Amino acid sequence: MPDNEQQSPGPWLYSGGTWSRLxxxxxxxxxxxxxxxxxxxxxFASWxxxxxxxxxxxxxxxxxxxxPHPEPRYLIDLEGPEYSQFMYAAELPDALSLTQQIGPALQALTITDQFGHANSESLSVLGDLLDKMHGRTQVKNGRPVRR
Known part of the structure; x- marks a missing residue:
């Protein structure tokens, strides 16, 4: 994002691969x-x-x-437990690009948070998921067993 964030009070707009302020x-x-x-x-309606x-x-x-409205056609709301941030995307390619950029962070935060809050009941499910993802099977007495 540009360095002049403090100079322009309007919300962020992502258009054609660049950020500007409305x-x-x-x-x-x-x-x-x-x-x-x-x-x-x-x-706006929820997509x-x-x-x-x-x-x-x-x-x-x-x-x-x-x-028909002038740009922007997309509103993206990132929301945490205490703070929300709006940003806008001019058209569909811009919205898709932004969601593609934000997606990995959302996924990583969600997975990390789920592991951090795992309890004894959910740990076996998470272990099974990881074993399946990595093609691993535990063997006990010569037979495959679930974790």
Whole structure:
């Protein structure tokens, strides 16, 4: 992202592989509206989301608007347990590029968090998953056994 983040107060826009700042936020946060109502009022509808807040350290929701609006057509909301960050993508290729860039971090955080919060009941399931991924089988008394 550009170094002049402090100079431009508008939200981030990703377009054609470059970051810039918008002059205004397409989602105006009205005092009496919820975030969801403000997103809907700006013409955005949910496209997809990953993770569930408080089950994962970071979730992502992507919104789009299909009816004619000026750019941006996509809103990406990254949300942690205490903080949320909006960013925008001009068109579909930009949104796909961003989700592709963010995806590995979401996946790594989720897996790391799941291992960190594993208990004795879930450890065997995680062990089985890793064994299956690596083509490993435990053998006891000459017979394959599950972990």
């Amino acid at each position: 002059n205004h936020d397409p989602v105006s946060m009205e005092r009496d509206n919820s975030i969801e109502d403000s997103i809907k009022a700006a013409g 997809f989301s990953t993770g569930k807040l408080y089950n994962n350290p970071l979730t992502m929701t992507v919104y789009f608007r299909s009816h």
